[in-house]
Amino acid sequence: MGASTKDVLRLATIGSVDDGKSTLIGRLLVDTRQLFDDQLDAVAAASERRGVGDLDLSFVTDGLRAEREQGITIDVAYRYAATPTRKFIIADCPGHVQYTRNMATGASTADLALAVVDVAAGLKEQTRRHLCIAALLGVRNLVVAVNKMDRVEWSQSAFRTVADQVAVVSAELGFASCEVIPVSALLGDNVVDRSDASRWYSGPSVLEVLESTRAGDLTITAQGARLPVQWVLRQNGGGRTYAGMVNGGTFHVGDAVTLLPAGIETTISAIHLGGVSRADAYAGLSADIDLAAETDAGRGDMIAASPLPTVTKEFDATVCWFGEKPMEPGQRFRLKHTTRSTPARIIQLDGLIEIENLGVESVERLSINQIGLVKIGCADALVVDEYQVNRATGSFVLVDEVTNATVAAGMIGRPSFL
Amino acid sequence: MVPMASSPPLTNHLDILESHAIFILREVAAEGERPVLLFSGGKDSAVLLHLAAKAFAPQQLPFPIMHVDTGQNFEEVLRYRDWAAEHYGARLLIASVQESIDQGRVADPGQLGSRNRLQSVTLLDAITANKFDAAFGGARRDEDKARAKERILSFRDSFGQWDPKAQRPELWNLYQGRVNAGEHLRAFPLSDWTELDIWQYIEREQMELPSIYFAHERQVILRDGMWLAVGPFVEPQPHESVETKVVRFRTVGDANCTGAVLSNAASLSEIVAEVSVANVSERGATRGDDKFSETAMEDRKREGYF
Numbered sequence: 196m197g198a199s200t201k202d203v204l205r206l207a208t209i210g211s212v213d214d215g216k217s218t219l220i221g222r223l224l225v226d227t228r229q230l231f232d233d234q235l236d237a238v239a240a241a242s243e244r245r246g247v248g249d250l251d252l253s254f255v256t257d258g259l260r261a262e263r264e265q266g267i268t269i270d271v272a273y274r275y276a277a278t279p280t281r282k283f284i285i286a287d288c289p290g291h292v293q294y295t296r297n298m299a300t301g302a303s304t305a306d307l308a309l310a311v312v313d314v315a316a317g318l319k320e321q322t323r324r325h326l327c328i329a330a331l332l333g334v335r336n337l338v339v340a341v342n343k344m345d346r347v348e349w350s351q352s353a354f355r356t357v358a359d360q361v362a363v364v365s366a367e368l369g370f371a372s373c374e375v376i377p378v379s380a381l382l383g384d385n386v387v388d389r390s391d392a393s394r395w396y397s398g399p400s401v402l403e404v405l406e407s408t409r410a411g412d413l414t415i416t417a418q419g420a421r422l423p424v425q426w427v428l429r430q431n432g433g434g435r436t437y438a439g440m441v442n443g444g445t446f447h448v449g450d451a452v453t454l455l456p457a458g459i460e461t462t463i464s465a466i467h468l469g470g471v472s473r474a475d476a477y478a479g480l481s482a483d484i485d486l487a488a489e490t491d492a493g494r495g496d497m498i499a500a501s502p503l504p505t506v507t508k509e510f511d512a513t514v515c516w517f518g519e520k521p522m523e524p525g526q527r528f529r530l531k532h533t534t535r536s537t538p539a540r541i542i543q544l545d546g547l548i549e550i551e552n553l554g555v556e557s558v559e560r561l562s563i564n565q566i567g568l569v570k571i572g573c574a575d576a577l578v579v580d581e582y583q584v585n586r587a588t589g590s591f592v593l594v595d596e597v598t599n600a601t602v603a604a605g606m607i608g609r610p611s612f613l
Numbered sequence: 614m615v616p617m618a619s620s621p622p623l624t625n626h627l628d629i630l631e632s633h634a635i636f637i638l639r640e641v642a643a644e645g646e647r648p649v650l651l652f653s654g655g656k657d658s659a660v661l662l663h664l665a666a667k668a669f670a671p672q673q674l675p676f677p678i679m680h681v682d683t684g685q686n687f688e689e690v691l692r693y694r695d696w697a698a699e700h701y702g703a704r705l706l707i708a709s710v711q712e713s714i715d716q717g718r719v720a721d722p723g724q725l726g727s728r729n730r731l732q733s734v735t736l737l738d739a740i741t742a743n744k745f746d747a748a749f750g751g752a753r754r755d756e757d758k759a760r761a762k763e764r765i766l767s768f769r770d771s772f773g774q775w776d777p778k779a780q781r782p783e784l785w786n787l788y789q790g791r792v793n794a795g796e797h798l799r800a801f802p803l804s805d806w807t808e809l810d811i812w813q814y815i816e817r818e819q820m821e822l823p824s825i826y827f828a829h830e831r832q833v834i835l836r837d838g839m840w841l842a843v844g845p846f847v848e849p850q851p852h853e854s855v856e857t858k859v860v861r862f863r864t865v866g867d868a869n870c871t872g873a874v875l876s877n878a879a880s881l882s883e884i885v886a887e888v889s890v891a892n893v894s895e896r897g898a899t900r901g902d903d904k905f906s907e908t909a910m911e912d913r914k915r916e917g918y919f
């Protein structure tokens with residue numbers, strides 16, 4: 196056990212309010228015995244005191260006082276589960292439209308979206324919004340739990356109706372995989388074990404999909420290795436080492452690389468981590484890189500292997516707007532992209548994405564929780580890739596210059612489903 | 614279009630957690646003006662300090678470390694604290710709860726009362742006095758249901774308060790830590806680590822820890838369902854019987870409210886084996902301070918606790 200190594204799967208629950216996301220995660224954790232006895236006792240005690248039955252499974256993740264009082268998830272809860280070969284990082288997201296920014300927070304790092312749909316309600320606008328945001332954020336794998344099957348007496352036709360709607364939307368949004376499962380989160384059918392209640396269903400349980408999916412691999416779509424410089428380490432002998440997290444590919448000692456935006460061509464002379472030398476550095480590794488050429492690179496610069504990213508001050512982007520005040524063309528923000536921050540301006544608003552039909556509607560301004568297509572201009576040049584190619588070098592946030600609030604999630608380029 | 618993986622990704626969970634934590638440490642150190650690393654001498658802050666040393670090697674740490682000292686510590690932990698500061702070449706600051714009491718900033722709970730909650734005042738005073746704009750903490754989301762809700766970069770207003778209903782969005786790895794004067798951030802690089810991850814990492818890195826984490830004989834009393842170590846901060850009451858047991862500590866807090874667990878795990882590999890089959894959570898087994906209310910941690914955090 197001690198030396199065991201696991202891979203990591205990050206998943207986020209998505210879907211409309213009250214469709215059963217938290218209940219499903221609670222059920223999954225309870226039935227796989229991932230909760231400690233005292234935690235289970237505390238959930239039972241809290242359920243009794245609030246008069247919501249013996250065990251309100253949503254209390255496993257709904258841990259804030261206000262959440263339990265109101266019976267609603269307000270912000271993402273992170274929970275962890277493990278099998279001998281896999282560590283799960285579970286983000287249980289809120290469904291209410293008011294907390295869309297929190298859902299985006301949970302989904303932005305997910306490899307897989309676990310969408311929950313109440314079978315009786317079908318796909319609501321909010322479910323579509325979440326599916327759309329998950330797709331925009333580059334989550335490529337979708338598992339859909341068609342929930343509350345107990346309420347419709349496990350009607351196969353009710354399930355099929357929702358499954359068909361899901362299939363259409365999933366195809367439109369371009370998910371790479373989509374598994375649809377009839378479940379009762381409340382009673383546990385098809386969550387961990389396959390249920391006798393659904394003899395007409397021969398597919399896997401939710402847990403079976405999560406254990407076997409290769410979603411983690413699919414998230415990596417990039418072509419060329421990059422290292423946005425976070426910090427310059429001074430070596431004892433006087434040399435300089437560039438520290439940061441690798442993304443997009445693997446660097447090897449001896450690789451030809453370009454330092455951007457300066458455009459200096461050089462090679463990697465050494466790689467280390469924590470003072471220990473290594474031959475290579477994979478995506479996801481925090482590494483220290485020595486370059487053969489003497490350079491004056493600093494935080495915000497990027498070391499890149501070919502195919503090289505683009506150096507630009509202007510680009511098209513897709514933004515999820517979270518600001519209380521609407522966004523209008525001409526407004527100024529501080530933009531953070533990789534390790535570089537720059538003043539930036541919305542040059543143009545090309546429209547917003549209509550959630551219902553994925554069309555583009557032209558508008559004057561973007562309101563909270565809307566998704567807009569914009570052109571952005573920056574004071575300093577950025578080193579960028581398209582978001583669809585590289586999540587790390589294709590993403591940015593916009594920050595209000597006065598309050599420092601994060602007001603938008605931005606993705607360079609336009610979504611493929613438009 | 615199904616994209617192909619262009620290279621083997623990082624697949625070992627400890628490597629992934631380590632790299633992510635180092636990334637956060639560097640990011641906050643680079644963007645903050647005056648960061649500090651909160652160091653209690655417990656296993657989580659030990660891992661945090663170890664990671665910080667890795668993140669900036671071969672340079673010195675670009676920030677000091679600070680212990681919020683309640684004056685009710687285990688002797689072994691204080692010794693470890695001083696050893697670790699020396700070993701990692703860190704500048705150690707001590708913020709003393711006793712001083713806060715002496716200055717009348719907080720009421721004295723008495724020799725035997727818990728000083729746990731008082732720490733928030735001492736911590737916030739020290740943050741203000743030193744003009745720290747970011748404080749790294751070793752808190753993990755698996756410890757408590759309120760912590761499970763907290764961002765990796767957690768914003769605190771000018772009163773040091775956490776508002777769980779108005780957290781900043783935190784997208785991708787784009788940690789956005791700008792604050793105005795008087796406000797500050799808490800940064801939690803170990804957010805996604807579980808207790809088992811911590812022990813597996815300590816074992817992998819062969820780190821030193823305070824001896825009280827390993828099984829040893831100790832005089833204990835059973836109080837409120839917890840084994841408390843008899844010592845200067847825990848005096849047996851007449852009805853309590855002192856027993857000698859083989860115990861270890863799963864967490865390190867104040868000596869008067871941190872329970873020991875009965876355990877024979879005397880080595881890192883034995884602890885890893887024990888933790889991986891535990892039925893009771895770390896806080897449930899050992900922390901008296903959380904037993905009283907459903908939202909004890911949330912309430913403390915709102916006031917500025919770690």
Ligand SMILES: Nc1nc2c(ncn2[C@@H]2O[C@H](COP(=O)(O)OP(=O)(O)OP(=O)(O)O)[C@@H](O)[C@H]2O)c(=O)[nH]1
Binds near residue numbers: 213219266268269
């Ligand atoms: N009958 C039945 N009720 C369910 C099922 N799953 C969830 N519920 C109930 O649906 C209600 C909402 O469940 P939650 O798990 O809180 O829903 P949620 O999707 O997490 O809601 P938000 O996080 O607020 O968006 C609760 O009353 C649950 O008990 C199910 O399978 N069957």
Ligand SMILES: [Mg+2]
Binds near residue numbers: 216217
């Ligand atoms: Mg919920």
